[in-house]
Amino acid sequence: MGPNQKESVGLQPPNEWKLEQGLDPAQLGLRNQSNLVIHTESQPVTATNSAELRPDADDDDPAFVVGEERKGWKGYVEWEEYPEKKAKARKRFSRHKFPPPPEFQLGPVPATNPVLEGVRWKLWHKAIGGALSNVPEDSWKTVLEEKHPGMLHLLQFPYNGEPPKGLLTKEAITPNDLHFVRNHGGIPDIDPVEFDLRLDGLVNEPRVLTLDDLKNEALFPRTSMLVTIQCSGTRRVEQIGEYAGEGDEMINAPWAEGAIGTAKWTGVSLKKIIKYCGGLKGDAKHLELYGAETYFKGGDCMNYVVSVPWSKVKANEVLLAWEMNDKPLPKIHGFPLRAVVMGYIGARSVKWLYRVKAIENPSRAPVQSREYLYFQQQYGKHNQLPTLGIQIQEMPVSSAIMSPWHKEIVVHNGHIEVTGWAYSGGGRWPERVEVSSDGGWAWYAVPIENLSPKHKYAWRTWSASIPCDHEGWTELVVRCWDNSLNTQPMNVRHSWNWGLHVTSSCHRVKIYSVNASRPETKKRLEQFEQHGENFLPITRPTEFKYMSAEEYEKAWSTMEPRDVDN
Ligand code: MTE
Secondary structure (H helix, E strand, C coil): CCCCCCCCHHHCCCCHHHHHCCCCHHHCCCCCCCCCCCCCCCCCCCCCCCCEECCCCCCCCCCCCCCCCCCCEECCCCCCCCHHHHHHHHHHHHCEECCCCCCCCCCCCCCCCCCECCHHHHHHHHHHCHHHCCHHHHHHHHHHHHCCCCCEEEECCCCEEECCHHHHCCCCCCCHHHCCEECCCCCCEECCCCCEEEEEECECCCEEEEHHHHHCCCCCCCEEEEEEEECCCCCHHHHHHHCCCCCCCCCCCCCCCCCEEEEEEEEEEHHHHHHHCCCECCCCCEEEEEEEEEEEECCEEEEEEEEEEHHHHHCCCEEEEEEECCEECCHHHCCCCEEEECCEEHHHCCCCEEEEEEECCCCCCHHHHCCCEECCCCCCCCCCCHHHCEECCECCCEEEEEECCCCEEEEECCEEEEEEEEECCCCCCEEEEEEECCCCCCCEECCHHHECCCCCCCCEEEEEEEECCCCEEEEEEEEEEECCCCCCCCCHHHHCCCCCCCCCCCEEEEEEEEECCCHHHHHHHHHHHHCCCCCCCCCCCCCCCCCCHHHHHHHHHCCCCCCCCC
16 A cells, blocks of 8 residues: 555545546555565655755865866867766766756646756756856857747756747748757857867778868768758657656656757768768777767766767768758757758757767767667566667657647538648658548548658648548547558557657547538527627537527427337
């Protein structure tokens, strides 16, 4: 029996009924049916916005001040080159006790914008101090300067934000200020004149290239590509709504359908640059990409590091870009240089890229080796060894409905207007998009003229007018078939995984259908108008009757009676 499950009915808490019905899961206790002793009485946690110094904290080294690595590179602290600096930061970090992350999966999601603040992430930066002290404030200023005022700020710091549904698919190419942002740390502010890119590791001729070198078309041919970047967290909110998962405010930002965007990226293929470095040495099979900001993981400070296989680079599918939609990269999207890895999870498209290192095996850095893992359903919180999850690379086929919205009442004339996006990773593209208005029995193809043009590495936006005969609650569902005829699992349960990644199941939107093409419905809607009756909420009983007594009698006079005598 857990602390909330009292055997005596006399002692039940006032919210007992809600608890029994699973309507307040954040408050539920534990039902321990094993023979293990499991403690559930945690220390009462007061919601605090500050870090406490541990009473038994080791002495700090006051001479340890985190400085910026290079002139003109604000917000860049080098960690990977200096293990002793990492050790000192770890020690300073461990002197503090930080507040726990907020519970937003089992409890209600805050109805604020920013939705979550990222208190702990701010405190971590303050605790290390020095060059990191003002990173949270500076980054937020950049958000306000560079992003559209309508952005939904899921997490203020590190900044994670998506455009509202009404704007996401308005244009097939996402305007820069509406492109989603997914950050693991602050936003560096790098002077392009002082910037250079280092290429080292297992390359035959290590080099350092300035932006001018990269832009020199006598050295490297310039390429522009339309590419969709999708975060593996896209549509995570559906998994959270059904079954919560890995619970960290940043790892698990409650993304909806907007963690995806499409831009024309301009730069050079990384393959050409590696060639300029004399190619790879014999054993090199992967390229490690370094991003300049500081990332915190398990009490360690590090730079943002992932890797991509050489085969991907060799296929010209990794672009190093300095322009987004014909404009200089915004700071928030990686200025002055970022990687764009086509058809892969967004996590590999490293922003503020300052180093490319050729290595033998996939990067052992935590973002590559311990995050973005897709566990199957026998692996959960207590047995998720990082080697048991699939490292997510190519994104599967997926799609989403942008309008109508979940739980909206839709009054229509027999057809519902639906809009959305469809995408497939790995160099595949949407061939057909289908929408159902009855939960997934009958599917109607989106007319091809209503799909935005095909591109190998980009989404297609779409709109369609879908027949809907019935009245009452129904589910609009979308699925996409890509050019390899892959399609999507039918239900979110089929894609649930502990890390809440890659919600590739058919997107389902419950709506209440009011079909005004039916004479009775139309008449009733007109009566609402005549009586000055408010249409919403639909659950409220209406005062005026559907039929007068006379109309009722008249109808029965033309029908057989309800019961028969013989
Ligand atoms: N690069 C760095 N340096 N730091 C980051 O936090 N986030 C990655 C990737 N590149 C990240 C990064 C993730 S998880 C995604 S989904 C994409 O950037 C998002 O790119 P965007 O913010 O330009 O939309």
